[in-house]
Amino acid sequence: MGHPAQKGCPLVTVIGKLFLMSPAEQKQHAHELVERLDAGQLNAVVRLLEVMTNPVARALANAPIEEEPISEEEIKALDEAREWVKHNKPIPHEQVLAELGITQEEIDGCNKRR
Numbered sequence: 001m002g003h004p005a006q007k008g009c010p011l012v013t014v015i016g017k018l019f020l021m022s023p024a025e026q027k028q029h030a031h032e033l034v035e036r037l038d039a040g041q042l043n044a045v046v047r048l049l050e051v052m053t054n055p056v057a058r059a060l061a062n063a064p065i066e067e068e069p070i071s072e073e074e075i076k077a078l079d080e081a082r083e084w085v086k087h088n089k090p091i092p093h094e095q096v097l098a099e100l101g102i103t104q105e106e107i108d109g110c111n112k113r114r
Contacts, residue, residue: 021029037045051057070078097103 034042034045051061094104097107
């Protein structure tokens with residue numbers, strides 16, 4: 001009996017028994033499954049894989065929700081920011097980066113190295 005992934009079979013069981021695949025076969029099977037995904041599914045799988053392979057992202061995803069109350073000072077700062085946006089045009093992200101002398105590519109490069 002041939003390998004189920006080679007026949008396009010999405011199942012990894014053969015006659016009720018677990019079909020054991022080598023790591024190389026598992027990767028090949030994963031590639032075949034990825035090829036079947038639509039854009040939305042692919043995006044979800046990519047994000048999942050990024051979290052699974054990035055220890056910092058995994059730690060953040062599993063971190064408990066912060067329960068520290070917002071201070072009066074923070075509430076005031078948020079209110080001031082909301083009021084400012086009502087009367088001013090928001091500053092584009094790219095402009096802020098330019099004023100700081102950095103690029104989005106530099107930020108993305110730092111994020112990938114983590």
